[in-house]
Amino acid sequence: MIDFIPLADYTPFFHYSILILVLVAFWQCNNGIILHKNIVSMNAVWGVLFTLLLILYMGLRPVSGVFGDTTNYANGFWGIQRSSEPFTWVWEDDWLFYNLYAWFAKYSDIHTFFLLCAFIYVGSLWLAMQRIFKSYYYIPLLVIFGMFTFWNYGVNGIRNGMGASVFILAMTYINRLPIAILLSIIATGFHKSCTLMAGAAIAAWFIKNSYLYLLAWIGCVGVSYAAGMRIQSYLATIGIFGDDDRFSGYLTGSNMVGETVQMSMVFRWDFLIYSAMGVFVGYYFIFRRNFRDEYYHWLYNTFLITNAFWVLVIRSAYSNRFAQISWFIMPVILIYPFMKQRFWQNHEKILGAALLVFYAFTFYFNIVKG
Known part of the structure; x- marks a missing residue:
């Protein structure tokens, strides 16, 4: 030790x-x-x-x-x-x-x-x-x-x-x-929770249209903002994970009873902005820079599916635990194009600036905010 x-x-x-x-x-x-x-x-x-x-x-x-x-x-x-x-x-x-x-x-x-x-x-x-x-x-x-x-x-x-x-x-x-x-x-x-990642990866493998997943993600943001609590209440009652009541507890907030740290069940704009960084980077390289890499498209689509699920339950207690399912994929989404193809004459300098941008959220939450 x-x-x-x-x-x-x-x-x-x-x-x-x-x-x-x-x-x-x-x-x-x-x-x-x-x-x-x-x-x-x-x-x-x-x-x-x-x-x-x-x-x-x-x-x-x-x-x-x-x-x-x-x-x-x-x-x-x-x-x-x-x-x-x-x-x-x-x-x-x-x-x-x-x-x-x-x-x-x-x-x-x-x-x-x-x-x-x-x-x-x-x-x-x-x-x-x-x-x-x-x-x-x-x-x-x-x-x-x-x-x-x-x-x-x-x-x-x-x-x-x-x-x-x-x-x-x-x-x-x-x-x-x-x-x-x-x-x-x-x-x-x-x-x-990895069953969701597996299901998203399988769906993304067979349905490859990133544009559809991007539209679906944007739609989920709007639906969640307008009717998120009703969606969470419904998911809590149908037992989506079978006999495991932990998921329902997060959706209703009952899992916070007795916890030292109490989380506000609100629309997490901070986490949404963090997730949107991955959504935007993938959009930029795929749709604006015409980055044709089948593996990257698959990863991006899997990320969009898993993150869209979290967006729907964004107000749940400890919602970062659901966001994490997609956040584990996001670093690869952010950096993959930079390491696979040169896009600019000063590619290395833009890569360096991107590293600082990618790290900025972490710097604020873990060092500045502590």
């Missing part, structure tokens, strides 16, 4: 480290060297080292309420350890996570378990970016690390983070369907 860093500084240390990396990348872009082979190779090596350090830093954190649900996971873990019941495999919601959780509680310790979670969460994203961008993966990975909810889903919404990361990895195996399907099953085993 890493206990020599004060708890109050533990999370800020991560955020300031990412800020420094973003500024260094901006400097490389502004000097026109970011895509030079020697810089790409150097960044690729650093990307491996930083990923390993991050896994250790995140996975070996102290058990503290500073890290949100870390304490809840730990208390449940220790409860299983104290129980005299032997480990048995069970099939229930988030079955893979809970079986790993119970097995480690019986045969290992909480820090090893959290280290495994961090390895799956961060390592899957590293491998996914390496598969998509090859040796140029560092900047896309940095954009992911710079997502304003990235740290939270490594130490707080752990199941969601693990599942979404594995599903992003599954999306890189689209030409090897058995592996993609296996990884998708693993992702849904970590968190049920």
Whole structure:
């Protein structure tokens, strides 16, 4: 366990480290060297080292309420350890996570378990970016690390983070369907919300018209603004996720009872603006710059579907947990065209400016607002 860093500084240390990396990348872009082979190779090596350090830093954190649900996971873990019941495999919601959780509680310790979670969460994203961008993966990975909810889903919404990361990895195996399907099953085993990601990816694969998805997203914004609470009430009553009442609890606000942090169930313009950045970037490159890349179109359409679902329930308690389903895809939407094609004579400088814009929301929420 890493206990020599004060708890109050533990999370800020991560955020300031990412800020420094973003500024260094901006400097490389502004000097026109970011895509030079020697810089790409150097960044690729650093990307491996930083990923390993991050896994250790995140996975070996102290058990503290500073890290949100870390304490809840730990208390449940220790409860299983104290129980005299032997480990048995069970099939229930988030079955893979809970079986790993119970097995480690019986045969290992909480820090090893959290280290495994961090390895799956961060390592899957590293491998996914390496598969998509090859040796140029560092900047896309940095954009992911710079997502304003990235740290939270490594130490707080752990199941969601693990599942979404594995599903992003599954999306890189689209030409090897058995592996993609296996990884998708693993992702849904970590968190049920990944079924929405899988369903969106399947729909986007067969219906490829990005213009229709874009219009649908805009329509969902209007409908949600006008009648969002009625939509949420309806979804809460039909049991869209079967016997799991967590979803209904978020929609009605009942899940906030007893929670330390109480969320306002209002139309989240801030989160909508953040999501709109991904919508606009995809629109710009696909429709304005005529970027013809079938894989990118598929990712963009999947993002629009999942984000449109969140827009419909934007007033729900902890709505960022639904937005996160699409936000995991958004960093790839933002950076993919920049890394695959030159669009401007001063492409590197515009890439650097884009990195700062992409990071601005994170800088405000995690560093300025704290």
